C-alpha cells in the first residue's frame with residue numbers, strides 16, 4: 001500500500017512515497033533556506049512562490065526515486081494545516097489535481113500529527129515500536145505542544161506555548177545576536193563551547209495550566225543582556241561574516257564570538273531544554289505514559305537529546321533521525337496510512353486550514 005505524501009505548510013516543499021505506513025521508498029525535501037535566510041525568517045509570499053516553482057519537480061523526483069508510477073499508488077496525502085495559508089494551498093491544489101487526474105483517493109493530514117508519525121514510523125522500523133499511551137512533545141519553529149497519544153491515534157492536548165514556539169525562540173535569539181537563520185542549528189553547535197550555568201535565567205512560572213510553555217520572557221532576558229553589554233558591535237562582526245560566507249563553519253563563528261556570548265548561548269539553550277523536559281516529564285507522569293516521543297525541528301538539538309538520555313526517565317524516549325525531525329513528507333504519508341485503512345478520505349472541499357488544531 002503506497003501513499004504519496006505532499007507537504008508545503010511552511011518553507012519546505014516536500015514529497016515522499018511510503019509503503020504500509022512505515023517503509024520510506026523515497027523522501028525529497030526542497031528547502032527554501034536560500035530565499036528566506038537573508039530575511040532572518042520565512043517570508044510568506046516568497047514561500048508560496050517557491051512552492052509553486054518546486055512542487056512539480058519535487059513530486060516527480062519522489063515518484064522516480066520510489067520507482068513508483070501513479071498506478072502503484074493507493075492514495076495521495078497532503079498537509080491541510082496548520083501552516084501558512086498560501087503555502088498550504090499550493091500543496092493541496094496540486095494533490096487534488098493529481099487525485100482528480102489519476103482517480104486516487106485524497107487524504108488530508110494535520111502537520112502536527114505528521115511530526116508524531118515520523119517517530120512512530122521510525123520506531124516501528126527499528127523494531128522498538130512506540131508503546132501507548134505515549135506523551136508527544138512536538139517542538140518546532142511553529143509549535144511547542146504536549147499531547148497524550150492513545151492507541152488508535154487519538155490525541156489529547158496537555159499543554160502548549162502561550163507565546164513563542166521553542167524553535168522560534170532559538171531563531172529570534174540567533175537573529176538578535178547576528179547569527180544565521182535558522183538559529184537552532186547554530187546555537188546547538190556553539191552551546192557546547194560555553195558554560196550553561198554562566199547566565200542564571202529564570203524558568204517561566206505559569207499561571208493556570210502548569211504544563212503550558214512560555215519563551216517570550218527568556219527571549220526578553222537575552223535582549224536585556226544584549227543591550228546592557230552593548231553587544232551591537234560584536235553582532236555586527238557576525239553579520240559581516242555572514243555577508244562574506246553563506247554558511248560559516250564552527251571555527252569561523254568561534255572567531256567572531258567571545259566567550260561571554262558562548263556562555264550566553266549555552267545558558268539560553270540549557271534553559272529551553274530544562275523548560276521542555278520538565279514539562280514533558282510532568283505530563284508523562286500525569287498520563288502514565290509508556291513512552292515519550294520528541295519530534296519537530298528542535299528535536300534535532302543535541303543538547304536536548306543528551307539531556308533526555310541522561311534524565312533516566314522510567315520509559316523509553318524516541319527521537320527521530322534529523323531528516324525526519326524537520327519538515328518532510330514521509331511523515332505525512334505515514335500519518336495518512338491509518339486514515340486510509342479507516343476510510344477517512346477527503347473530498348474536493350478539503351481546504352487549507354492555517355490554524356488547524358490536533359486536539
Ligand code: KG4
Nearest residue numbers: 140141142167182184188297298301326327
Ligand atoms: O519542524 P521544522 O523544520 O519546521 C516547523 O514546523 O517549524 O522546525 C524548524 C525549527 C526552526 O526554528 C529551527 O531553528 C529549529 O527547528 N531547529 C533546531 C535545531 N535544528 C532545527 N533548534 C534547536 N537545535 C537544533 N539542532
Ligand code: ZN
Nearest residue numbers: 140296326327
Ligand atoms: Zn513542522
